[in-house]
Amino acid sequence: MAISTVRITDGICPVFSPVSRRAHNRDFSYWKSTRRLTSVAIGRLRDGGKVTATVNPYSNTDAVRPEERKSLTDFLAEVRDFDGGDGGPPRWFSPLECGARAPGSPLLLYIPGIDGTGLGLTRQHKRLGEIFDIWCLHFPVSDRTPAREIVKLIERIVRSEYYRYPKTPIYIVGDSIGACLALDVAASNPDIDIVLILANPVTRFNNLMLQPLLSLLELLPDEVPCLIEENFGFKQGYPFAAMFESMLNETVAQMSGGLLGDFFKTSANLPTLIKIFPKDTLLWKLQLLKSASASAKSRMYTVKAQTLILLRSINFGHDQWLLNKEDIEKLRCALPKCEVRKFENNGQFLFLEDGVDLATIIKIAYYYRRGKKLDYISDYIRPTPFELKEFEKSQRLLTDAISPVFLSTLDNGTIVRSLAGIPSEGPVLYVGNHMLLGIELRPAAIHFLKERNISLRGLAHPVMFTKKSGSKLPDLQMFDSVRIIGAVPVSNMNFYKLLRSKAHVVLYPGGVREALHRKGEEYKLFWPEHSEFVRIASKCGAKIIPFGAVGEDDLCQIVLDYNDQMKIPFLKDVIEEITQDTIKLRNGEEGEVGNQDLHMPGIIPKIPGRFYVCFGKPIETKGREKELNDKEKAHEVYLQVKSEVERSMTYLKMKRESDPYRNILPRLLYYLSHGFSSQIPTFDLRDN
Structure with missing residues (x-):
């Protein structure tokens, strides 16, 4: 069984100091609470010891449960302790849940949205704290610091970290208003390696929609929230409280859409929300957002930072005053190193919703790095057992x-039915054939992790990692x-x-031409x-382990291949345009990615047969x-490998004829009898 190695770090508690004073390495701040010490700034060591585990964490993923995460109710409970009663300027804090990060972890600064509490990542702290040094910015309710001064405050800590670790990127996660402030910081510091994670960035403000909301807020007396809370208590059975909640929900939903509507849907927590959104504070936050x-809109063309935009679905209607498809597209085109990821079933507050795991998003987008450039080998983080389960x-x-x-x-x-013949220690190079669409790698990668705790690092086409602005290449989320x-761009x-790191590497010499073959070219x-x-x-x-895979002819049939599509004018134009976009990604690489046209063959499904890999x-x-x-000796081995791959395919095609479970019906009956x-x-x- 392969051995996995993880690192842990110890933490130390520093001397606290107010945000107005600068520590040698970073701004620290203290936090006052009338109930409990919720968050403190914690300094941590950059290096740590090794802990070796011999148990395969992926062996029983079916029993793995989701990692315990805080709920929206937990968030609102913590917000009650962040009501800003102590006043003062904005300050930084480091969550206690982020106490055991890996050595060399980059700094992550969180700039909150309209709530200003700095707790917007509370459901993400545990996972993010394993790979980042997290610092969150908090705005007391009574704070009225202008946007430009907030940008300078963020710049101070960015410059301080850059001075200490000039070769390490600094991550800034900005939520709505925070996204705009983060863009401003990046625009003002083009010399610093900043990675922006922007959730629902607002780069346009519709004054025609804003003015009625501001007017409504101006008409409400300052005492209304206190009177309602004291006299009616927001308890069930009080008609005035219910009426107020209904009016507030409807008004906010119609006028402010996703920005505040998602917050006020939880009417049971209205007292907490009114504490962090008194009338004058809400007016100030809207002006700050404006x-x-x-x-941000005026300076976004000067931003050079690598940027990941996380965007909820934009529907025509009440949320158009904040998020506009045209403005997001302009932002994407303005940023030279930008990727947009869309979340169709989520709202404005992405980081507080189920199904949104920021650590996983950063990992699969390949936005996690510890140096100036992404190292696909050393910066790769293996999936957690729950990520593998998902x-x-x-x-x-x-x-x-x-x-x-x-x-x-x-x-x-x-020949045995297991991976017993696979070496535990690398480097190992697996060389084989691509089946249609290259779908054989994914089930193989799962099987290797679950049986042997081995990560298969496939060399893949660069189109899976980079997309030029305006190109017709597929969306990277695909x-x-x-x-x-752990796929890596082929080069x-x-x-x-990969081989020098003793990895298990999968290589398909046939590349895209083999995965997107024509009719009658199976195997x-x-x-x-x-x-x-x-x-x-x-x-x-x-x-070097040669392998053969068969089974694509049992799954689907090609009805419209490359040759057919090139005879159709509009499809021919699309293929040629995609091919030109692909050439720009090759960077001179030949062999596996050279002279290969990308297209999507038209296929129809068959009654599913079975896949075999040997x-x-x-x-x-x-x-x-x-x-x-x-070269001649190497070519002899090359031909030997190719011959072994062909021999394995021939063996599998012959032996599958005697498989009583090749057809899906006997397999379904077996599942029903023995469990899925x-x-x-x-x-x-036995007869091989």
């Missing part, structure tokens, strides 16, 4: 339909399922670095005449570096 959004759930329909069979070959040549399991450098290899993978593998002492006997290259440095978690038998392996 000022910050105007500044990934497995997303693939459940496919997995249940194909019931994959994984075979491996022992040292004595015996490839989340590939990126969460000689990434290939070499045909489209490998280049020559390849350097043998020589690179020998330099790293990697074992891993052959490892080919040792360790100690053969000088021998395999010779049982392993379905396959053909007899």
Whole structure:
């Protein structure tokens, strides 16, 4: 069983100091509370010890439960202690839940939205605290600091961190108003490596919609919230309280849409919300939003920071005064390094909602890095057991339909139904054939993690990692399922670095041409005449394991392939445009990604058959570096690998004929009799 290594760090509690005074390394602040000490600033060590675990954390993902996260009720309970009674200027705090981060973790600054409490990430603290050093900005209810002064306050801590760690990126997570302030900070500091995470950024303010809301708030007397709370208590059975809640919900929902509507839907917590949104504070926050959004809109063209925009669905109607598709598109085009991820079933307060895990989003978007440039090898974070469970759930329909069979070959040549023939220690290079659409990697990656705790790092087309502005390439969210399991853009450098890190690497020499083949080309290899993978593998002492995969012809049938589409004018134009966009991503790379046109073949499903994958006997290259440095000798091994892949495919196509469970009906009957978690038998392996 493979051994996984994790790091933990110890924490130390520093001397507290008010935000107006500067500590040597960072601004610290203290927090007063009439009930309990909710959050304090905690200094932590950058290095830590190692803890070695020998238990496979993925062996029983079915029993894994979601990591315990705070609820919206917990958030509102904590807000009651952040009512701003102590007054004072904005200040930073570090949540107690973020106490055991990994060494070398970058700084993450959270700039809150209209609530101003700084607790907007409260449901995310535990997960984010494992990979970031988190600091949250809090605005007391009575604070009236102008937008420009807030930007300067954020800049001070950004500059301080940059001075200490100039090679480490600084993350700024901004929510609505905070997103505008974060854009301003990035625009003012183009020399600092800043990564922006912007949730529902507001870069336009519709004054025609704003003015009625401001007028309504101006008409309400200052004493209304206190009188309602004291005299009616917001208890069930008081008609005036119910009437006020109904009026407030309706008014806010119609005029302010998602910005405040989501907050005030929880009417049972209205007293808490009124405490953080008294009339004068709400008026100030709306004016602050107007000022910050105007500044962000005017300066967004100067922002050079890498940016990830998290956007809820924008529907025509009451929320158009804040989020506008045209403005978001302008923002995306204005930022040179920007990716937009949309959440169709979520509201304005993304970080407080179920199904939104910011740590996972940052990981699968490949936005997590510890240095100036993303290192796909060292910056990769393996999925948690629950993330694997969620990934497995997303693939459940496919997995249940194909019931994959994984075979491996022992040292004595015996083929077994398990991964017992797979070496535990890397580097290992798996070389095989792509089936249609390349869907064989995902079930294989799940199986390797669950049985052997081995991460398969697939070398994938660069279109899965980068999208140029205005191109017709697919949305990057389509490839989340590939990126969460550690796929890496194919390149000689990434290939070499993976092997040097002793990883288990999957290579498909046929590339896209093999995955998007034409009619009648099932199981045909489209490998280049020559390849350097043998020589690179020998330099790293990697074992090469050829493998064959069959089963695509049992799943679907191609009815409209590349040749057919090129005869249709509008499809031909689209393919040619996509091909040109793809060329811009290749950066001179050839071989696996060179001269390969991207298109989506038209397919129709069949009655699902079964997938089979057979891993052959490892080919040792360790100690053969000088021998395999010779091109002819390396080519001989290359042809040997290709021959073994073809032999495995032939073996599987022959043996599957005797599999009594190749058809889906016998498999369904077996599931009903033995349970859906049982392993379905396959053909007899004794006669190989």
